[in-house]
Amino acid sequence: MKLARASALLALMTLPALAHAADIDGSTLSVLWGVPFAGILLSIALMPLVAPMFWHHHFGKVAAAWSLAFLVPFAIAFGPAVAGNSFVHALVAEYIPFVILLTALFTVAGGIYIRGNLHGTPALNTAILAIGAVLASFMGTTGASMLLIRPLIRANDNRKHMAHVVVFFIFIVSNAGGSLTPLGDPPLFLGFLKGVTFFWTLSHIFTETLFLVGVLLVAFYVLDSWYFRRHGEVRPEDPTPDTTGKEMIGFEGKVNFLLLLAVVVLVLMSGLWKSDMEWVVAGAVVTLPGLVRDVGLIAVALVSLVVTPKIVHEKNQFNWAPMQEVAKLFAGIFLTIIPVIAMLKAGVNGPFGAIVSAVTRPDGSPDPAMYFWATGALSSFLDNAPTYLVFFNTAGGDPQTLMTTLAPTLAAISGGAVFMGANTYIGNAPNMMVKAIAEDRGVKMPSFFGYMAWSGCVLVPLFVIMTFIWFR
Numbered sequence: 001m002k003l004a005r006a007s008a009l010l011a012l013m014t015l016p017a018l019a020h021a022a023d024i025d026g027s028t029l030s031v032l033w034g035v036p037f038a039g040i041l042l043s044i045a046l047m048p049l050v051a052p053m054f055w056h057h058h059f060g061k062v063a064a065a066w067s068l069a070f071l072v073p074f075a076i077a078f079g080p081a082v083a084g085n086s087f088v089h090a091l092v093a094e095y096i097p098f099v100i101l102l103t104a105l106f107t108v109a110g111g112i113y114i115r116g117n118l119h120g121t122p123a124l125n126t127a128i129l130a131i132g133a134v135l136a137s138f139m140g141t142t143g144a145s146m147l148l149i150r151p152l153i154r155a156n157d158n159r160k161h162m163a164h165v166v167v168f169f170i171f172i173v174s175n176a177g178g179s180l181t182p183l184g185d186p187p188l189f190l191g192f193l194k195g196v197t198f199f200w201t202l203s204h205i206f207t208e209t210l211f212l213v214g215v216l217l218v219a220f221y222v223l224d225s226w227y228f229r230r231h232g233e234v235r236p237e238d239p240t241p242d243t244t245g246k247e248m249i250g251f252e253g254k255v256n257f258l259l260l261l262a263v264v265v266l267v268l269m270s271g272l273w274k275s276d277m278e279w280v281v282a283g284a285v286v287t288l289p290g291l292v293r294d295v296g297l298i299a300v301a302l303v304s305l306v307v308t309p310k311i312v313h314e315k316n317q318f319n320w321a322p323m324q325e326v327a328k329l330f331a332g333i334f335l336t337i338i339p340v341i342a343m344l345k346a347g348v349n350g351p352f353g354a355i356v357s358a359v360t361r362p363d364g365s366p367d368p369a370m371y372f373w374a375t376g377a378l379s380s381f382l383d384n385a386p387t388y389l390v391f392f393n394t395a396g397g398d399p400q401t402l403m404t405t406l407a408p409t410l411a412a413i414s415g416g417a418v419f420m421g422a423n424t425y426i427g428n429a430p431n432m433m434v435k436a437i438a439e440d441r442g443v444k445m446p447s448f449f450g451y452m453a454w455s456g457c458v459l460v461p462l463f464v465i466m467t468f469i470w471f472r
Contacts, residue, residue, distance in 0.1 A: 074086070112254075170435070
């Protein structure tokens with residue numbers, strides 16, 4: 001808590017000078033400014049293994065410590081105005097809207113209880129993953145993940161092995177399924193705002209998505225069937241039997257479906273509504289559409305809490321621990337990633353210039369395969385939305401040209417940003433949220449590197465195949 005207060009105090013001390021603060025020139029930064037970001041990633045990866053009890057009780061303090069490890073030296077080197085401007089921009093323009101959206105989806109989805117005695121057979125699990133893949137492109141990967149992860153875990157709570165179910169859920173529902181519309185994943189929504197038509201991705205990477213999701217579903221069914229047939233895999237007692245006396249599948253807390261629709265409408269509205277009305281909050285611009293969206297999302301979350309019967313939350317074992325974990329860890333990530341994004345935005349003139357240059361062939365034409373892997377590799381560890389924009393602009397930034405003449409390049413950028421967000425727990429926001437919910441329910445999830453072993457063995461070979469078929 002002391003570290004968090006110190007971080008907030010540093011920001012408050014810089015407020016008077018923020019209006020004159022300069023933007024960060026990533027081309028002048030050393031790669032050493034990325035050390036705090038690497039530090040928080042390694043903490044997430046290693047500390048649950050080497051010091052699990054300490055991490056469980058103090059992960060928020062660790063995130064705050066790495067944040068200060070960036071903010072304090074940065075304020076000394078570039079002045080409190082620049083450091084404060086970066087802090088407030090990350091807080092007001094990025095982190096607060098991010099947490100508000102996640103909280104709204106977490107709350108609303110937590111108010112929907114799928115009634116019925118679901119049994120986690122390979123067929124049922126595969127069906128849930130397939131349904132989630134379809135929903136993800138229309139209600140977002142986060143919305144679909146929050147809606148389905150609880151009933152999926154409950155259906156498999158009499159299984160000995162559950163981690164693989166959640167891992168494939170992250171692969172399919174939390175990532176690959178959101179690749180067909182701008183509502184599915186933030187990078188595609190940014191492309192939509194830049195002028196890419198709403199159904200462009202549906203018509204240009206549908207085959208790639210169908211291949212990836214289809215192969216993953218088949219692979220999951222085969223693996224889950226192997227586990228299911230093993231002796232002692234299924235316990236005879238169901239920890240959560242259907243106590244309603246009804247075998248038919250049904251829903252409780254149905255009003256939350258309307259609230260879920262309201263969340264989608266608010267997010268879409270904030271992108272389509274253009275307004276000249278805006279406010280500058282200590283150097284960060286707050287637009288009227290963004291403010292209406294965030295206030296609306298808060299209202300939706302509060303309404304859900306009020307109208308959802310208490311028994312529904314009890315059946316869902318709803319609590320705030322997963323949301324708190326994600327909020328604290330991503331606070332550190334959003335702050336320490338500031339210099340990394342600045343260096344990436346510097347393009348060929350920045351420390352990551354070699355990566356940006358690698359996507360262009362000797363004749364000056366874009367290389368779709370390199371765009372796919374460069375966008376995907378960075379999206380695995382960085383925020384995939386700005387990564388998408390960097391390579392979108394590197395490819396020319398003209399949506400009409402990218403949708404026609406350079407369509408293979410835009411498809412590669414879109415696929416890399418969305419598909420490869422599944423490579424790590426931090427590649428996409430719902431990954432960490434799903435992991436936190438699963439662990440809160442007693443599922444022993446793979447470590448950070450353990451999860452990467454799964455993605456390396458399952459996803460990377462598929463990405464290689466996709467490169468040779470579609471992104472050459």
